[in-house]
Amino acid sequence: MKPKLLLISAIAPFPATSGGATRMYYTLKYLSQKYELYFLSFGDDITDDDATNFLNQHCAFWKIYPLKKRSLLSGLPYFFSCWQSDRLERMIGKILDEHHIEKIRLEFTQIAYLRRFLPRGIPVTFVAHDISTISFRRRQQEKIALNSPLTWLRAGMAHANTIEITAFEKMWLPLFDEVVAVSAHDADKLRQLFALKNVRLEPNGIDHIDFLPASTRSQLTCGYIGSPMHPPNREAINFTQQQILPQLTQQNVDYHYYLAGCDHEPSVNPQITILGQLAQTHQFYSQIDFLLAPIFAGSGTRVKILESLSQAIPVITTPIGAEGLNLHSPFLQIIDARDRSQLAQEMSRQLVSLKNNYQRLFADHENRQRLKKQLKPYLWQRSFAYS
Numbered sequence: 001m002k003p004k005l006l007l008i009s010a011i012a013p014f015p016a017t018s019g020g021a022t023r024m025y026y027t028l029k030y031l032s033q034k035y036e037l038y039f040l041s042f043g044d045d046i047t048d049d050d051a052t053n054f055l056n057q058h059c060a061f062w063k064i065y066p067l068k069k070r071s072l073l074s075g076l077p078y079f080f081s082c083w084q085s086d087r088l089e090r091m092i093g094k095i096l097d098e099h100h101i102e103k104i105r106l107e108f109t110q111i112a113y114l115r116r117f118l119p120r121g122i123p124v125t126f127v128a129h130d131i132s133t134i135s136f137r138r139r140q141q142e143k144i145a146l147n148s149p150l151t152w153l154r155a156g157m158a159h160a161n162t163i164e165i166t167a168f169e170k171m172w173l174p175l176f177d178e179v180v181a182v183s184a185h186d187a188d189k190l191r192q193l194f195a196l197k198n199v200r201l202e203p204n205g206i207d208h209i210d211f212l213p214a215s216t217r218s219q220l221t222c223g224y225i226g227s228p229m230h231p232p233n234r235e236a237i238n239f240t241q242q243q244i245l246p247q248l249t250q251q252n253v254d255y256h257y258y259l260a261g262c263d264h265e266p267s268v269n270p271q272i273t274i275l276g277q278l279a280q281t282h283q284f285y286s287q288i289d290f291l292l293a294p295i296f297a298g299s300g301t302r303v304k305i306l307e308s309l310s311q312a313i314p315v316i317t318t319p320i321g322a323e324g325l326n327l328h329s330p331f332l333q334i335i336d337a338r339d340r341s342q343l344a345q346e347m348s349r350q351l352v353s354l355k356n357n358y359q360r361l362f363a364d365h366e367n368r369q370r371l372k373k374q375l376k377p378y379l380w381q382r383s384f385a386y387s
Contacts (some may be wrong), residue, residue: 003102004060006095007033010083010108012043012064014051014384017227017262017277019303020129023182023204024107025054030384032058035103038095042067042083042111048327063091076113077164083110092117109165112172126176127202129354130300131189133169136162138297138320162347170194171185183324185299202387204301205378211312215289216360220248220355223258223288225281225304232298233261239294241272243340247348255351257292260284285311289358290351294343295321304355309371314361316350318343328373 011018013025024041031037039055039062046052046064067082074081095101096119103239104124106114109132116126139158173179180202181187187199215221216302224240226233237259248255255271262277278284285291291308295317301324308315314331315322322334333350337343354361361367376382 002034002036004099005031005037006092006101006104006112007031007037007039008088008092008104008114009039009041010110012041012045012046013054014048015044015262015277018230019204019226020108021130022281022303022307023269025208026205026380027384028055028058031105031387033319034387036060037062038101039063040065040087040088040095040098041093042088061095063088063242068199077161077168079165080110080113080168081338089114089117094331096122106176109169112169112176115172115175123177125178125180127171127180127182128173128186128190128300129182130298131169131186131193132299133162133166133193134189134299135232135297136165138299165305184326185324200386203378204303204306205380205382205383206306206310206375207380209310209375209379211310211368211372212286213322213357217289218254220253220255220290220351221258222255222290222292222302222351223260223284223290224292225260225284227261227263228265229263232295235296237264239296239340240286240292240342241269244292244294244347245271247344248351251348251352253348253352258284258287281307281310284315291315291317292347292351293317294322294347299323301325306375310375312362312368312371314354316347316354326377327371327374329374330364330367331371338382360375 009024011020011024013021013028016022037059039059041064043064065085065088068084069082071081072078076084076086080129101122102120104122106125108129112126130204148283173196178198178200179190179196180200181190184201187201190196199239224237228234228237257272258275260275260278264274267274268367285308291313293305293315299362302321304339305315305317309331316333316335319336322332335346335350336345
């Protein structure tokens with residue numbers, strides 16, 4: 001008989017509109033091989049038959065609770081206040097009373113406060129999908145860099161939010177028996193910022209490595225996947241559309257840009273296609289030759305970059321975009337620059353250069369094999385081997 005695990009997440013695995021949702025999908029898939037899962041999560045009602053069947057297959061019990069509107073009166077940081085539910089808290093108590101739960105696991109910083117509802121006699125693991133203190137510091141720095149009176153006001157508010165988030169993480173993270181990081185970089189940061197001792201690595205990953213054949217498209221096709229409701233995604237998309245794509249236009253490059261994920265506004269630009277929410281991310285990657293990911297904020301590691309590389313789609317990103325990934329390949333181009341204008345120029349140049357040398361890149365068998373070898377440690381089955 002499998003031991004019973006209570007798994008609580010701030011993000012549901014469906015719909016698969018974010019890296020966090022993708023990770024939760026594979027968390028359920030692989031942990032259910034070892035545990036009888038009792039799964040509670042925040043998110044939208046799940047009505048899709050395939051999603052329901054997946055949850056029924058992998059969980060002994062599951063329930064999804066809606067997010068509330070943010071409030072200054074919740075007792076939680078304002079940005080986390082929507083992740084509060086009396087019903088979920090009562091369900092935690094009910095499950096603990098009725099079942100012999102042997103292990104508890106909380107996913108995402110937003111719900112770290114739930115530690116106060118959990119007994120001390122059961123091992124409790126917290127999974128830091130990112131480090132919110134770092135994410136909010138970076139958002140604050142980006143607002144300051146914009147240098148206008150309105151953004152100064154926003155930067156002041158961002159600074160207050162950062163102080164609040166940092167205090168929240170400092171309060172709750174040390175109270176867990178174990179903290180899981182998604183990269184070695186994050187593990188080091190967790191130890192430095194919060195003096196945590198029991199930190200374990202469980203990398204973000206990929207389900208399989210299945211390189212797509214080399215594209216025969218003459219047009220330069222690139223794209224991005226992610227909802228603009230998440231600030232780092234929104235900033236990456238805006239930067240691409242406002243600064244990188246105009247560079248390609250000025251160079252008379254024949255290009256097309258694809259956006260996948262929910263909540264994107266329609267585009268009147270004939271060179272931009274909004275794919276929207278897709279059942280499988282493969283539908284997006286098969287449309288593009290390059291993933292263009294100018295990421296300036298956030299923390300953790302980006303599942304989209306790993307997914308792209310696992311299908312031999314070259315990635316152009318920033319140092320923050322590639323943070324925490326121990327990968328060194330011509331398929332991963334990391335562009336750093338002293339300012340945004342230069343970054344746009346360098347990224348557009350790199351896109352054109354990769355396109356001009358595309359067939360040569362794919363013809364290099366040694367590079368492809370090296371990339372496969374570097375990706376193997378990121379397979380989900382390895383990530384959850386010791387969970």
